[in-house]
Amino acid sequence: xxxxxxxxxxxxxxxxxxxxxxxxxxxxxxxxxxxxxxxxxxxxxxxxxxxxxxxxxxxxxxxxxxxxxxxxxxxxxxxxxxxxxxxxxxxxxxxxxxxxxxxxxxxxxxxxxxxxxxxxxxxxxxxxxxxxxxxxxxxxxxxxxxxxxxxxxxxxxxxxxxxxxxxxxxxxxxxxxxx
Numbered sequence: 001x002x003x004x005x006x007x008x009x010x011x012x013x014x015x016x017x018x019x020x021x022x023x024x025x026x027x028x029x030x031x032x033x034x035x036x037x038x039x040x041x042x043x044x045x046x047x048x049x050x051x052x053x054x055x056x057x058x059x060x061x062x063x064x065x066x067x068x069x070x071x072x073x074x075x076x077x078x079x080x081x082x083x084x085x086x087x088x089x090x091x092x093x094x095x096x097x098x099x100x101x102x103x104x105x106x107x108x109x110x111x112x113x114x115x116x117x118x119x120x121x122x123x124x125x126x127x128x129x130x131x132x133x134x135x136x137x138x139x140x141x142x143x144x145x146x147x148x149x150x151x152x153x154x155x156x157x158x159x160x161x162x163x164x165x166x167x168x169x170x171x172x173x174x175x176x177x178x179x
Contacts, residue, residue, distance in 0.1 A: 012074030014044035
């Protein structure tokens with residue numbers, strides 16, 4: 001899959017209405033980026049939150065059978081948790097892993113992500129608003145980096161999260177028998 005952006009880039013997010021709070025906190029960054037780069041903010045959520053996203057070109061989708069097709073349409077995926085606390089540290093890396101699985105270049109916070117990813121190799125990690133802005137701009141402007149992150153992210157997913165890569169490890173742990 002080529003990660004050239006044809007037309008208006010799509011920055012994507014998916015999550016629950018409760019987790020949408022993280023997007024609200026990232027809104028000043030998204031608006032600032034929008035001043036210099038046009039993009040569509042495509043999001044998947046049980047609730048339409050467009051009224052919270054005034055100033056952005058938004059595209060809301062409900063969860064449905066087209067879920068993975070929608071994720072695959074993102075040029076850049078974002079997984080923000082702008083505060084490391086008990087709640088965010090307890091989150092699972094599912095959304096982040098879905099981006100890895102779909103080969104979507106992503107920016108994520110340094111909580112609720114795979115222990116196997118490396119910043120700059122598989123994902124971009126942003127720890128504060130300034131880093132979020134810098135990472136978004138970098139990915140919008142750098143096709144080669146988008147391609148590298150997508151390919152490496154997919155490799156990480158295949159190596160650590162597929163049944164085939166986990167079966168023998170799990171069997172050894174559960175039974176003490178090597179495969």
